[in-house]
């Protein structure tokens with residue numbers, strides 16, 4: 001008795017992977033929004049915009065999306081959140097424990113639920129192992145990102161990247177703030193780098209610093225504090241979730257303005 005009634009031969013496995021991956025990649029050539037960085041702020045922004053009807057491509061240069069969530073603090077895999085974000089946890093199906101007027105969550109569960117919520121969304125394409133290496137700019141507006149395969153970038157091979165277009169781009173690359181840093185090098189936009197650790201201040205800062213830095217270019221999460229002088233905050237994540245929500249709101253407002261311009 002065989003275990004599988006419809007065995008899948010090797011060539012079919014290869015064909016299906018290529019067909020489905022390149023279908024996603026072809027759709028990602030033109031999105032409404034590209035989110036660079038699949039950490040907590042980028043993932044929340046992506047599924048919030050997708051819920052609003054936008055087509056969102058999320059890129060992450062690493063093998064595993066989830067950014068800095070997985071290891072909690074010092075590898076102790078718990079994260080802490082403020083009670084204000086209980087709604088986001090509930091709507092994402094993330095179990096939590098309330099303790100000392102705060103919420104405590106398993107870091108791997110938190111990461112995997114946010115990844116699942118974004119990547120299961122029919123309007124989200126999540127591409128891991130893809131590195132954003134530059135911005136695409138049309139006139140004054142940021143209109144996409146220049147990408148390469150992470151393995152090519154890591155090996156330092158001389159292989160040209162290609163462009164993915166979008167009407168808006170979010171830099172959610174965490175401490176490195178890759179895209180805003182690139183933009184500032186080219187344009188002279190001045191940046192005030194991130195400040196010392198202070199959870200209470202850093203959490204307020206990260207939401208306040210979430211903004212549009214140039215037409216079409218937005219910044220959220222730790223990247224927002226690293227371009228505007230906010231404090232770092234350690235393993236507390238409510239600010240990242242609210243920053244992702246605020247970025248989605250700002251991008252939605254911007255895109256409505258773009259749509260009005262186009263329709264005259």
Ligand code: 48H
Nearest residue numbers: 037039040041060061067068132173174221222232233234
């Ligand atoms: C594609 C890229 C590129 C690139 C980087 O660091 P993250 O988790 O980002 P946030 O801001 O959503 O969350 C920050 C949080 O994890 C954190 O570090 C905290 C709270 N720190 C406090 C403290 O005091 O230290 O995720 C960023 C993601 C990562 O997955 C990167 O792989 C990815 O962005 N990324 N993806 N192209 N050029 N650069």
